[in-house]
Amino acid sequence: MLELYQFEISHYCEKVRLILDYKGLTYKKIEVTPGIGQIDLYRMSGQRKVPVLKDGSEIIADSTAIAKYLERQYPERPIIPTNPQQRALCFLLEELADESIGLKSRQALFSGLSQNQNFRTALLPTTTPDFLKQLVGAVPSDLLNVLGLGMGMSPDAIKSALDDLKQDLEALSMLLLDRPYLVGDQPTLADFAVAGLSMYIKFPDGPYLDIPPNLRGKGVPGIADSAAFETFFNWRDRLYADYRKPLTATSSPGSGPTSIQID
Structure with missing residues (x-):
C-alpha cells in the first residue's frame, strides 16, 4: 500500500491527498512527529519536509515530484494533459499555486489568527482544555504581531501577501466563470x-481533514468571506465534493504511527 508521510494540516500534503483520491488510490497516512519524526524522515528521504510518498522501495519527496510520479506509475485518470497548450497552462497554474498561493497563504493565515480570536482558538486540537483555549484566545493581537516580526511576518509583508492573494483569486475566479475546471473539461x-x-x-x-469541526469552512477574514471570491470557493467546494474522500472513507492520522517507522 502507498504510504504518505505527512502533516495533516499541511496544504502541500493536501495537494497530494487530492490527487491520490482523484486517482482512486488506496494509501495510508502516516503523521510525522515534528522534530524527532523529521530526523527519521531525513534518514529515509534525504530531507526533512513533507509530503513524502513511499511506494514499495520508491521514496519520493516534494508534492510536484509526487504528482509526476503518480502520473507515470498510475496513469489511470490522468492529471497532466497531453495537449501542448493545455499542458503548458497546467504547469504554469501549478507553479502559481506552489510559489504564490502556497507561500503567501501562510502569511494570510497568520493575519487571520491575529485578527480573530475565535479563528485562533478553533485551530487548537479538540482535546485542548478550555482554560488553555481561553489563554490562547486572550493573547493580545499586538503581541502576536510582535512575534510575527521574528518570523518574517511584518505588517508590510502580510499586507503585500494579502494583496497578491486577492489578485490571484480574482484571476482564478475569472478563469472559472465559464468553465468547470482551470484547464480543459477534466480536472x-x-x-x-x-x-x-x-x-x-x-x-x-x-x-x-482531521481538524476541529468548528474550523471547517472558516478562513482569513476579508478573503474567505468575500463575495468577490465566491466563484472560486464554490468551484473548490464542488471539486472536493466530487473527488475528495471524506475521513470516514480513508485512514485517519490516528490509524498510523505518530512517528515514522524506518524499514
Whole structure:
C-alpha cells in the first residue's frame, strides 16, 4: 500500500491527498512527529519536509515530484494533459499555486489568527482544555504581531501577501466563470494544486481533514468571506465534493504511527 508521510494540516500534503483520491488510490497516512519524526524522515528521504510518498522501495519527496510520479506509475485518470497548450497552462497554474498561493497563504493565515480570536482558538486540537483555549484566545493581537516580526511576518509583508492573494483569486475566479475546471473539461494537476494550496485561506467545509469541526469552512477574514471570491470557493467546494474522500472513507492520522517507522 502507498504510504504518505505527512502533516495533516499541511496544504502541500493536501495537494497530494487530492490527487491520490482523484486517482482512486488506496494509501495510508502516516503523521510525522515534528522534530524527532523529521530526523527519521531525513534518514529515509534525504530531507526533512513533507509530503513524502513511499511506494514499495520508491521514496519520493516534494508534492510536484509526487504528482509526476503518480502520473507515470498510475496513469489511470490522468492529471497532466497531453495537449501542448493545455499542458503548458497546467504547469504554469501549478507553479502559481506552489510559489504564490502556497507561500503567501501562510502569511494570510497568520493575519487571520491575529485578527480573530475565535479563528485562533478553533485551530487548537479538540482535546485542548478550555482554560488553555481561553489563554490562547486572550493573547493580545499586538503581541502576536510582535512575534510575527521574528518570523518574517511584518505588517508590510502580510499586507503585500494579502494583496497578491486577492489578485490571484480574482484571476482564478475569472478563469472559472465559464468553465468547470482551470484547464480543459477534466480536472488536472493545476486544479488539485490550487485547491489544496488554498486551504489556509479557507478550510474546506466538510469532513475531509482531521481538524476541529468548528474550523471547517472558516478562513482569513476579508478573503474567505468575500463575495468577490465566491466563484472560486464554490468551484473548490464542488471539486472536493466530487473527488475528495471524506475521513470516514480513508485512514485517519490516528490509524498510523505518530512517528515514522524506518524499514
